[in-house]
Amino acid sequence: MTEGELRQAIAFGREQRGVEFKGPGKRTDRAFQAKVIRAILGMANKPGGGVVVIGVDDDGAALQPTGLSTDELSTWSSYDDLATSVSTYADPYVDFDIATVEMDGKSFVAIEVTQFKELPVICKRDYQATLGEGGAARSCGGVRATGKRDEKMVLRNGALYVRRRGKNETIEVPSHVEMREVLRHAAEFVARDMVASHVLLEGHVQGTERTDQVSEKRFDAEVEDLV
Known part of the structure; x- marks a missing residue:
């Protein structure tokens, strides 16, 4: 992502399906990193992939390009x-690139995520973020009651995260529409591989046949010379 692309994405005024914003934070903050990873998994399952930008606050009303401190950026x-x-x-692996983007004297991190190659990316491990001490016991919206504190399931083992259509957010696949989209693209990759394999095999067979024909002609010629 270039400075111009970042500026344009912020000027749009809200997240897009292929662009998710995260406020400033450190990778060493496990809860914050888990939210970034969740966004990465969602982008990996989106057709064409997408970008996760760190350093832009989104309060639902406006985007604030806060940027990262030197300590956070490091x-x-x-x-x-x-x-x-x-x-x-992530299972399987996720292809991505990470870069620092400078804009108006502020630093941002852009993680450009590539769409999955063969199989959709599934979350293979839980991560629960503590919401606070002394929370009331309840169980709703992915929040687990503990009696002493509430923990929100940020990443769930076995979940398929996608970028939702309409309201742009990263969530577990919400309906047959998003599921069909993911499966269709997986099927397209399989079909391309099958076609490519068929072309290679066909070329190999034709090459073998040509080699056999040449060898047969040489054998016949040598036999004639001997006779």
Whole structure:
């Protein structure tokens, strides 16, 4: 993502299906990182992939390009560290690139996520974020009652996260519409692989036949010379 693309995305005024904003935060903050990973999984299952931008606050009414502090930015500098964290929750792996984007003297992190190649990306591990001490016991909206504190399930083992149509947000697949979209793209990848394999096999067979024909002609010629 370039500075111009970031500026344009912010000027749009809200999240788009292929662009999700996260406020400033550190990768070493496990709860914050889990939310970023959730967004990455959703983008990986979206046709064409998408971008997760860190450093832009979204209060639902307006976007605020806050940017990251030097300390926060330093925690996102290692691709390997983030890739290791993502692989802990993603199955299969997710392809992405991470870059720092400078705009108006502020720093942002852009994570560009590639759509899955063969199989949809499934979350393979739970992550629960503590909401606070002394919360009232309840169980709704992904919140688990503990008696002492409430924990929200940010990442759920076995969940398929997608970017919702209409209201742009990353959630577990909500309906047959999003599920059909994911399955259709998975089927397209399988079909392409089958066609490519058929073309390669056909070329190999034709090449083998040509080689056999040449060998047969050479054998016949050598036999004639001997006779």
